[in-house]
Amino acid sequence: MSNYYQPEIETASREQILQWQNERLVNQIKHVWDNVPYYRKKMEEKGVTPDDIKGVDDLKKLPFLTKDDLREAYPYGLLAKPLSECVRIQSTSGTTGKRVVAFYTQNDIDLWEDCCARAIMAVGGTKEDVCHVSYGYGLFTGGPGLNGGSHKVGCLTLPMSSGNTERQLQFMTDLGSTIICCTPSYAAYLAESIYEQGLQDKIKLKAGIFGAEAWSEDMRRDIENKLHMKAYDIYGLTEISGPGVSFECEEQTGMHINEDHFIAEIINPDTGEVLPYGEKGELVFTCITKEAFPMIRYRTRDICVLTNEKCSCGRTFIKMCKPMGRSDDMLIVKGVNVFPSQIETVLIQQGYPANYQIVVDRVNNSDTLEVLVEMTPEIFSDSLGKITEMEKSLVAELKAMLGIYAKVKLVAPKTIARSEGKAVRVIDKRKI
Numbered sequence: 532m533s534n535y536y537q538p539e540i541e542t543a544s545r546e547q548i549l550q551w552q553n554e555r556l557v558n559q560i561k562h563v564w565d566n567v568p569y570y571r572k573k574m575e576e577k578g579v580t581p582d583d584i585k586g587v588d589d590l591k592k593l594p595f596l597t598k599d600d601l602r603e604a605y606p607y608g609l610l611a612k613p614l615s616e617c618v619r620i621q622s623t624s625g626t627t628g629k630r631v632v633a634f635y636t637q638n639d640i641d642l643w644e645d646c647c648a649r650a651i652m653a654v655g656g657t658k659e660d661v662c663h664v665s666y667g668y669g670l671f672t673g674g675p676g677l678n679g680g681s682h683k684v685g686c687l688t689l690p691m692s693s694g695n696t697e698r699q700l701q702f703m704t705d706l707g708s709t710i711i712c713c714t715p716s717y718a719a720y721l722a723e724s725i726y727e728q729g730l731q732d733k734i735k736l737k738a739g740i741f742g743a744e745a746w747s748e749d750m751r752r753d754i755e756n757k758l759h760m761k762a763y764d765i766y767g768l769t770e771i772s773g774p775g776v777s778f779e780c781e782e783q784t785g786m787h788i789n790e791d792h793f794i795a796e797i798i799n800p801d802t803g804e805v806l807p808y809g810e811k812g813e814l815v816f817t818c819i820t821k822e823a824f825p826m827i828r829y830r831t832r833d834i835c836v837l838t839n840e841k842c843s844c845g846r847t848f849i850k851m852c853k854p855m856g857r858s859d860d861m862l863i864v865k866g867v868n869v870f871p872s873q874i875e876t877v878l879i880q881q882g883y884p885a886n887y888q889i890v891v892d893r894v895n896n897s898d899t900l901e902v903l904v905e906m907t908p909e910i911f912s913d914s915l916g917k918i919t920e921m922e923k924s925l926v927a928e929l930k931a932m933l934g935i936y937a938k939v940k941l942v943a944p945k946t947i948a949r950s951e952g953k954a955v956r957v958i959d960k961r962k963i
Contacts, residue, residue: 534652534657535845535846536649536651536684540791542845542847548847548848552586552587552819555791555820556586556587556590559817559825560827563611564580566611566612567608569609574593577592577593577594579593579594590794591796591805593827593828595815595830596609596829596830597829598631598830598832601631602631606632609826610634611823612634616636617636617823618640620670621633621670621671621769622670623768623769633772634823635823635824639821639822640679643676643679643772643775644676644680646776647679647773648680648683650680650775651681651686651740654740654763654779654781656684656710657685658684659686660709661686661689661708661709662677662681662686662688662689662709663691663702663703663710663711664688664689664692664713665691665692665693665711665717666774667952668692672772672773673714673774674690674692676767676772676775677774680775681712687706689706696720696721696724700721700730703721704734709736709738710737711736711738711740712739714744715746715754718762723884725757734759737760738762738763739760739762740763742766743774744956745871746764746885747876747879748853750879751783753879763779764853765777766786766851766854768829768831771818771826772792775789776788780846782842782844784850785852786850786852788837788848788851789848790848792818796817796828797813797835798815800813800858808838808839809838811834811835812834812836814837832857833854834854834855834858835851836855856870862889862959865935869933869935871957873932873933874887874889874932875887878904878925880928882907883905883925886905886947887902888957889902889903889956890903891958901937902938904939905946905947906943906944911943911944918941922939922940925941926938
């Protein structure tokens with residue numbers, strides 16, 4: 532099933548990809564130097580000029596950009612094109628402080644939609660498909676990006692946006708949706724609703740494109756088993772364009788990075804040193820075709836690994852693994868690094884649904900970690916003694932995974948608020 536949207540690019544030789552990257556990087560650095568005083572000042576502080584950049588090998592000479600720079604330069608400080616040439620903004624959900632606002636020229640949008648079209652075709656999408664987009668529309672990049680990609684592939688596009696699950700299921704059954712695009716936590720919720728309403732036989736889904744939040748391999752298998760389809764990963768950030776920076780192919784062994792538009796590096800988050808393929812570190816992106824809002828060496832805070840092993844799908848782009856957590860929202864509890872995905876893995880392996888919440892607090896100067904886990908209706912009907920036993924068993928499993936004690940509380944089905952956007956997995960009550 533090797534479906535390519537732009538085969539001449541997606542299967543280009545490594546020499547060709549490097550040539551594109553070298554030429555585009557040199558042009559982009561000139562563009563940014565000439566048009567973004569904020570970034571020019573950062574380059575000057577580092578003692579580097581556009582003449583020092585001859586190609587990808589010189590990338591490491593350039594300064595990093597971080598979310599702090601985006602906040603400081605908000606709203607127009609990193610804009611590289613006149614506003615009159617910009618046709619749209621998108622914005623992050625903004626967990627802290629000022630929102631990040633990214634600007635797009637029409638060409639930026641076309642290239643972004645190409646990236647999303649590649650992702651849809653990589654999971655087997657064709658113009659015969661009905662593509663059901665349940666990511667949020669509006670400022671969030673998920674809806675608009677995959678909507679545009681779906682149009683380019685020629686799918687019948689259902690611009691559902693998130694929420695209103697009854698309506699989602701009605702269109703899914705009446706119009707025969709074959710590809711669904713949403714967050715993994717919402718896919719799990721849809722699966723739950725489909726079973727409750729006995730609609731399994733009316734669902735025609737063959738593939739799901741899931742992103743915007745961390746999810747484990749166990750959660751993937753769980754969604755695949757419940758919805759009888761293949762679940763694929765997609766990655767992106769508003770700052771870099773949106774979903775489609777990288778995407779999974781049918782191999783499901785990591786996401787191909789669209790290297791004709793983005794150069795990826797892995798760095799040591801503490802020292803900024805660039806690490807080789809196969810080593811774990813923080814992912815950094817440089818946009819080499821974006822006109823309005825080109826991020827140069829942008830630190831994503833996502834921890835992952837890049838690999839350049841040959842892929843059976845025929846694509847020659849390098850792959851990134853699923854982010855293994857973040858160098859910022861990683862929880863440090865009692866000095867131990869805790870990733871929500873580790874907790875999710877334990878829960879799913881023990882047969883619990885992926886509806887949980889992690890509550891971190893500090894009592895008498897000591898960190899506490901509590902995991903609230905929703906029971907399935909079957910477990911809920913068990914005796915209290917049995918439920919206590921199950922809590923103890925989960926405490927032991929979590930201790931084995933995390934190395935620290937976590938209190939576990941099994942709660943009634945449907946008591947953890949369902950998210951139709953990004954699931955709120957962590958509540959940190961510590962005043963740090």
